[in-house]
Amino acid sequence: MSSPDLADAGASTDLIVTNPGTGSPVGTVPSLSAESVTAMAGAVRAAQPAWEALGPTGRKHWLLTFQDWILDHAADLADTIQSESGKPRVDAEVEISFIVDLLGYWSRHAAKFLADRHPAPHTPLMRVKRLSVAYSPYPLVGIITPWNFPLGMPAADIVPALAAGAGVLLKPSEVTPLTAVRLAEGWSEIGAPPVFAVATGAGATGAAVVENADYVQFTGSTATGKKIAAACAATLTPYSLELGGKDPAIVLADADLDRAVQGIAYGALVNTGQLCVSIERVYVEASIHDRFVARLVDHVEELRVGLDGRSIEHDLGPLANDAQLAIVTRHVEQAIASGATARTGGKPTGTGTFYPPTVLVDVDHTMECMTEETFGPVIPVMKVANADEAIALANDSRYGLSASVWTSDKGRAGAIARRLFAGTVNVNDSVVNLFHYTIPHGGWGQSGTGARWGGAQGLRKYCRQQALTIPAVPTMKKELAWFPYVPDKIAILQKSMRAFAARGKRRFG
Structure with missing residues (x-):
């Protein structure tokens, strides 16, 4: 899937957007510098804690209000998609139906998907603890999308990331940025918290988004995906890549x-x-x-x-x-x-x-x-x-x-x-x-790593997982394995673990 390179783009200039069917200009957007992207990322990051604090129910209100706005502006959005992509009217309208569907699904399921999980201990010996897994959103998710679906591609990742409680910084393709800009305007027009922003530009702008993000979702070419993976590896930033296909x-x-x-x-x-x-x-x-x-x-x-x-x-x-x-x-x-x-x-x-x-x-x-x-x-x-x-x-x-x-x-x-x-x-x-x-949507081999969607995992991918162990029964002054080691107590512990884990006569050897 074609995508801009991450090479330096030089001085900031305006990008001219054209209709590929006619070659006529249809709009311009700024090519943001790395400094501008960093400032934008800082603003979104500052607003994110309050967005997270709203919880899934509070965020659901804003996501469904956004859905209302999209439906009320469907014709204008389709016009914008067509103006910069030249695609048939049906294909443009499908993108609008797609984001409406996504907003409905993720907003209505977020509370269930993000609720703490309580896995059962794997052995009776460990039932003295109550286990929990909690989900905390990444403060800033950087999303980089290609040109083939100016609304649908950003929507596929923006919606679940916002529903998870993350702030989002989107870098759309420089070929089709106008729809993304209009989407961000809509988010602002409904008065939603300022946790969604769009950084327009070419490769250097995308590189700055990667540098500022706590999690990166990229869709595009395999060659560019490898560069993003290398950049993320240098800072241990988690990422998910959907790349080329055949x-x-x-x-x-x-x-x-x-x-x-x-x-x-x-x-x-x-x-x-x-x-x-x-x-x-x-x-x-x-x-x-x-x-x-x-x-x-x-x-x-x-x-x-x-x-x-x-x-x-x-x-x-x-x-x-x-x-x-x-x-x-x-x-x-x-x-x-x-x-x-x-x-x-x-x-x-x-x-x-x-x-x-x-x-x-x-x-x-x-x-x-x-x-x-x-x-x-x-x-x-x-x-x-x-x-x-x-x-x-x-x-x-x-x-x-x-x-x-x-x-x-x-x-x-x-x-x-x-x-x-x-x-x-x-x-x-x-x-x-x-x-x-x-169900998950992800590629094998050179088609990427990680996946979109997959029910609950589609939201949890934008969260850090935190494991909690909490006493389920009254605690002793000292556990059997704590210092100083006492041979008889250690033997009791080892025999108990063996009895529950091994099989046949070896359980009691």
Whole structure:
């Protein structure tokens, strides 16, 4: 997933934001210096204790008030998303529904998820203590997000971090910062405590956010993620990374072909293929390969490509910037030069950053389109002999974000899913895991470390865990193991531990 580098950006300047479909400027934002970011972080940090003190119920009030504001300003937010991304109206509106859903879920479950846990002691010997685990939010969470979902990507992390009681400093992509700025304005307009701020800028601004944060959540390219991990390691700052992907789809001979075609086309092309869990390579059993490709091409050729106004007219919009257009073009051209065939699409339109949805066949793993993240509207389809070959090829990648299996045999699908190197596997579906907040969303290998969501863990990740041991029974003057050592007392303790832990006659040896 493309992301700005963390290199120094030099002197502060205003960033000009353009619509990629037209190339026209749509706004400017400041590129904040490290000093400005530090001051902003200090202000959020100063306000955080009062935010934490509100507790989950008090924070719920503000989060649901924010939800009201978002719904009341939905049209304006969608306009802003479109102005800086060029995406279709539907895709912009989905981002608004997404944050509304997130605000409802996390605010209403925070009290339960953040309540102290009381694990049972592991052995009767330890029942003299009452055990507790308490959750204390990190004072300042730094969040760095990419350009593909100007509202949805920040929302995925801002909402649970705020619900957990943390203060949040967001650094959005310099390609699409306007929506994030408007979001922060909305938080201020409802009169909420000043625990959410947006730092706009390029790489140096992001580096300053990392330097000031107590916890870092980054979504973006693997290369930049590694730099952030190294920076966090130097200060022992905890972090979570969602990085690149090259998500495979496996289509077995008994799949519902129509559903597979529709679902894979959507999973590969939604948001013009600029989605962390986009389907980027498809492995189809030989007996149905030709029929699958024919139906896929027919369906893809029906899709409407263009720049939406404020009504729903198109299915795909432009790519986010010229750099992304260059990557998509290179991957397709390199594949065709190496023997692949474009059954539809295959060349830039020549207008803005538009690239037509493209289906490639006769592909293999010598081609970048099958091994490197494309992040665009390209569907490479490879014929395989059987499921075992498909699994081997799907796992032939350094990435492991998500995957999908398409078959009418759910039991077989589950068995195949467990053999795939991927943090998430969807059966007979694509993308849908992003909307299930009760399960974790995280990558394996070069796709990242840590995870979003996962029910309670989605809030607890933004907290420090504190373990408490409290006497459950009246205490003695001195424990058996305390100084000075008394052999008889130590023997009693050791024999008791052995009796409860060992098995068979060894329990009493």
